[in-house]
Structure formats: structure tokens, C-alpha cells
Amino acid sequence: MPELAFDCVIRGGRVATAVDDFVADVAIKDGVIAAIGRNLGQGGAELDAKDRLLLPGGIDAHAHIEQLSAAGIVNSDTFESATVSAAHGGTTTVICFAAQHRGMNLQTVVGDYLALAKKGAVIDYTFHMIIADPTEVTLKEHVPALVSQGHSTLKVFMTYDLLNVGDEKLLDILLAARQSRALVCVHAENHGMVSWMGKRLVEKGHTAPKYHTISHPRGCEAEAFNRLIAFAELLDQPIMIFHVSTAEGVAVIRQARGRGLKIFAETCPQYLFMTAKDLDKPGVEGAKWMCSPPPRTEADQEAIWQGLALGDLQVISSDHAPYAFDATGKLMAGHTATFKQIANGLPGIEARLPLLFDAMVSKGRLGLHKFVELTATAPAKIYNLHPRKGSIAIGADADIVIWDAKRQVTLADNLMHDGARYTPYAGRSVTGWPTTVLRRGEVIVRDGKLTAKPGSGAWLPRAGGAPAAPLGRLTADVDPVRNFGAKLI
Numbered sequence: 001m002p003e004l005a006f007d008c009v010i011r012g013g014r015v016a017t018a019v020d021d022f023v024a025d026v027a028i029k030d031g032v033i034a035a036i037g038r039n040l041g042q043g044g045a046e047l048d049a050k051d052r053l054l055l056p057g058g059i060d061a062h063a064h065i066e067q068l069s070a071a072g073i074v075n076s077d078t079f080e081s082a083t084v085s086a087a088h089g090g091t092t093t094v095i096c097f098a099a100q101h102r103g104m105n106l107q108t109v110v111g112d113y114l115a116l117a118k119k120g121a122v123i124d125y126t127f128h129m130i131i132a133d134p135t136e137v138t139l140k141e142h143v144p145a146l147v148s149q150g151h152s153t154l155k156v157f158m159t160y161d162l163l164n165v166g167d168e169k170l171l172d173i174l175l176a177a178r179q180s181r182a183l184v185c186v187h188a189e190n191h192g193m194v195s196w197m198g199k200r201l202v203e204k205g206h207t208a209p210k211y212h213t214i215s216h217p218r219g220c221e222a223e224a225f226n227r228l229i230a231f232a233e234l235l236d237q238p239i240m241i242f243h244v245s246t247a248e249g250v251a252v253i254r255q256a257r258g259r260g261l262k263i264f265a266e267t268c269p270q271y272l273f274m275t276a277k278d279l280d281k282p283g284v285e286g287a288k289w290m291c292s293p294p295p296r297t298e299a300d301q302e303a304i305w306q307g308l309a310l311g312d313l314q315v316i317s318s319d320h321a322p323y324a325f326d327a328t329g330k331l332m333a334g335h336t337a338t339f340k341q342i343a344n345g346l347p348g349i350e351a352r353l354p355l356l357f358d359a360m361v362s363k364g365r366l367g368l369h370k371f372v373e374l375t376a377t378a379p380a381k382i383y384n385l386h387p388r389k390g391s392i393a394i395g396a397d398a399d400i401v402i403w404d405a406k407r408q409v410t411l412a413d414n415l416m417h418d419g420a421r422y423t424p425y426a427g428r429s430v431t432g433w434p435t436t437v438l439r440r441g442e443v444i445v446r447d448g449k450l451t452a453k454p455g456s457g458a459w460l461p462r463a464g465g466a467p468a469a470p471l472g473r474l475t476a477d478v479d480p481v482r483n484f485g486a487k488l489i
């Protein structure tokens with residue numbers, strides 16, 4: 001019997017990418033897309049996609065998985081539960097974190113997270129390295145070695161008592177990244193404001209989860225963005241600003257990009273679909289909607305949509321950070337906990353794409369191509385996974401999601417597969433659902449049922465590539481030609 005030309009052919013689907021939209025068969029051989037055309041030859045497996053959309057697998061570029069917090073608790077997911085959840089939601093690649101805490105050896109940390117992922121993941125993965133202890137050995141030895149091994153993004157915090165690195169160390173980290181060509185992702189909020197407001201609210205007895213939103217005053221975002229951008233400009237180092245939540249934050253980014261600076265920015269569904277009012281619930285119930293930065297107002301949602309439309313923000317990630325609503329997670333300090341004692345973070349790795357598909361495709365806001373761009377193609381490009389990931393193209397990994405654009409689903413706690421066992425979007429109805437998911441040509445979810453084995457996901461080593469390259473545009477302060485000859489970077 002002659003060997004079949006293809007391992008699998010997906011027939012007659014409507015293929016949509018960030019730019020194209022056409023009906024075709026898509027053929028897969030050895031895990032990659034081998035042909036796109038009409039009436040392609042027989043495949044070992046055949047999938048009927050008539051009246052269905054074929055979209056590139058989602059890329060979630062910000063997810064906390066099986067991660068140890070600074071407070072010493074591991075979030076409610078394993079790599080298996082988080083990536084199974086991601087797969088059900090149409091996501092086939094995740095960028096998660098290898099989280100260093102103070103006193104930890106970064107190389108050991110990265111090795112430990114790689115081992116956990118290798119054991120459990122059902123989708124492909126790659127890491128951002130959190131730098132919470134920027135010692136000399138971390139920055140001068142471990143970062144360059146790890147970047148050259150394929151860990152080409154660093155993440156830094158400007159807030160949280162046990163994570164924030166302070167201004168001088170932030171400059172050290174930006175410089176270390178520049179020398180290794182790594183992108184630096186930043187959680188940018190003014191630490192003093194958050195800390196001061198938190199203490200003051202609790203002292204005055206305002207301890208319910210809703211006051212968490214007040215404890216991160218909106219100005220703390222724009223202030224930190226401005227400071228961070230000044231640092232990045234001084235050292236000519238590209239940055240990614242994570243989880244933008246306010247209109248003022250969007251404006252700061254727009255202005256900096258308008259000056260030609262290499263600044264990327266992300267937002268998340270919680271800043272498009274939730275407001276601070278979601279936390280206004282009886283008792284500690286509001287903890288289910290607690291994340292940092294907090295959800296803001298409807299006017300902020302509009303400003304963020306506008307930022308996405310204009311390209312000021314390029315990526316929508318989940319910032320998945322699940323804590324179960326019980327004593328193992330959110331309610332570790334009991335039902336009388338103050339908001340300062342409740343773990344921050346929301347599950348969202350599974351709901352991200354259905355929520356955005358509903359808003360952008362079904363309801364029409366920004367449309368199908370922009371949906372693909374913000375959730376797959378742009379993260380692939382910025383994090384240097386393109387052209388292997390992020391589109392449907394010949395030679396790319398066959399990460400393909402078959403969507404039923406008409407299917408209506410009401411989100412519910414028991415529909416989700418992650419370890420939080422609740423969704424902050426329970427009760428919300430969406431139109432459009434990922435039904436069958438292929439990762440490197442293998443069906444990992446078929447008609448809503450998992451068919452992948454734990455550990456079948458692959459690690460994706462990445463160089464920083466063009467997105468992490470400095471502009472080559474030195475400010476006068478660090479340019480020896482203009483600073484009286486001082487060679488500083």
C-alpha cells in the first residue's frame with residue numbers, strides 16, 4: 001500500500017489568520033502544516049471542518065502555573081491541570097514563569113520548573129524568568145547562561161514587599177538583559193502608594209475584598225509606567241509592560257511609543273470585562289475577583305479597547321493565577337481575612353479565548369483578524385516564537401483550533417478544568433467555542449474531550465531575537481560621544 005502523503009487532513013474549514021480568511025483543506029505531516037489547498041490528497045486521519053473556523057492555536061503569554069508565591073503557597077494548578085484547562089480553551093502554547101525568590105539560585109529555579117512542566121504539560125511551553133534576587137552572580141553569570149540556553153525573557157516586579165527590586169536593581173536588570181539580548185517584562189505599579197493605601201485602609205477597618213481595588217490607586221500605574229519607561233530609555237532596552245489596567249496607563253504607553261521607544265504592552269480579559277464593582281460582594285466572596293492590578297471602570301475598559309485598536313497594546317494574555325476559594329487558596333487566613341491576607345489572582349487560561357472571541361468576533365469588536373493577532377500572532381512575534389507558532393502557514397507547527405462560531409455556552413464553575421474550581425465569569429454567556437484542538441498535529445481535545453497525555457507538551461527554547469534588540473539609540477547621558485567620554489553601558 002502506498003504511503004499516504006499526509007498524517008492528517010482537516011477538510012473544508014474557513015481558515016483565518018491575522019490577515020487572511022479563506023476556505024481550504026489543511027494537511028499535516030510530522031507535526032507541521034505541509035499543505036494548504038483545495039482537494040488535497042488523503043491523510044492518515046481526516047477531520048471534517050465544514051462550517052467551522054480554523055484558527056491558529058492560542059498563545060497565552062502570561063500564566064502562573066504551579067508557581068510558588070512569595071508568601072510560600074503554591075497556586076491551585078499543576079502543569080497538568082493548567083495546560084489541560086488551556087487546551088480546552090483553545091490555547092496550545094503558554095509562556096509561564098520560573099519564579100526566583102530571595103535567596104534562590106536562578107539556575108536551580110529554572111531547572112525545577114522545567115522538570116515540573118516536562119512531567120505534566122499537554123501544550124507547548126516556554127518561560128519568563130522572574131528575577132526577585134538580582135545578585136551579582138544572578139545577573140552576571142546565571143542570566144547570560146540561561147538566556148543563551150533559550151530563556152530569553154526576564155520578569156521584574158516594581159511592587160510587592162518580597163518581590164520588588166527597587167529602582168537601582170531594576171536598572172541593573174535592564175542592563176543585564178540588554179547585554180544578553182533578553183526582553184524585560186514588568187509588573188509596574190508604585191510600591192509605596194499600594195503599601196501605604198493598604199495599611200491605611202486596614203487601620204480604618206476597610207478590610208473587605210472590594211477595598212483591594214482602592215489600595216491600588218489608579219495613579220500608581222501611570223507613575224510606575226513613566227518611571228520604567230525613563231529607565232528603559234536611558235539604557236535603550238526594550239520592555240513589555242504587563243497587564244495594563246487604566247486609561248492613564250494606556251496614554252503613557254501611547255506617548256512613549258509615539259516617541260519611537262521600543263515598548264510593548266499587554267492587557268488581560270479582566271481589564272476588558274470586569275470592573276471594581278465585581279468585588280463588591282457580601283463577606284469575603286469578592287476575593288474571587290481579586291487580582292493585581294485590580295479591575296477598574298467601564299471608561300478604562302473603553303480606553304484599553306482603544307489602545308488595542310490603535311496598536312498601543314499588542315497582546316491579550318490571561319495572567320492566569322488561580323487560587324481555590326477555600327483554605328488551600330484564597331481563604332488561607334480564614335473567612336475574616338483582610339484583603340491584604342487574601343491571595344491575589346484569577347483563573348483565566350481557559351476562558352480567555354472564548355470571552356475574547358465572543359466580544360471581538362461574535363459581537364464584532366475589532367473583528368476576527370484582530371482576535372487572532374492579539375491572542376496568537378502578536379505574542380508569537382514579540383516573544384520570538386514566530387513563524388513556528390502563531391499562524392496557519394506552511395512549515396509552521398500544526399497548532400490548529402477548530403471553532404464552532406455559533407455555539408452558545410454559559411460559563412460556569414464546573415465547566416473549567418483548572419485547579420481554582422471557580423471562574424470569575426460564571427453566568428456569562430458567550431457565542432463561539434473551540435471544539436477540537438490540535439497541537440503539533442496531534443488532536444489533544446476532540447469535541448470537548450481531552451485526548452492528550454501529560455508530558456506531551458514540548459519546551460520551546462527561544463532567543464530574544466529582533467523584538468529584544470536595542471534600538472541603538474543612546475540617550476546623551478550614556479552616549480560617550482556626548483557624556484564627556486564615560487562608557488557606561
Ligand SMILES: [Zn+2]
Nearest residue numbers: 062064319321
Ligand atoms: Zn501575572
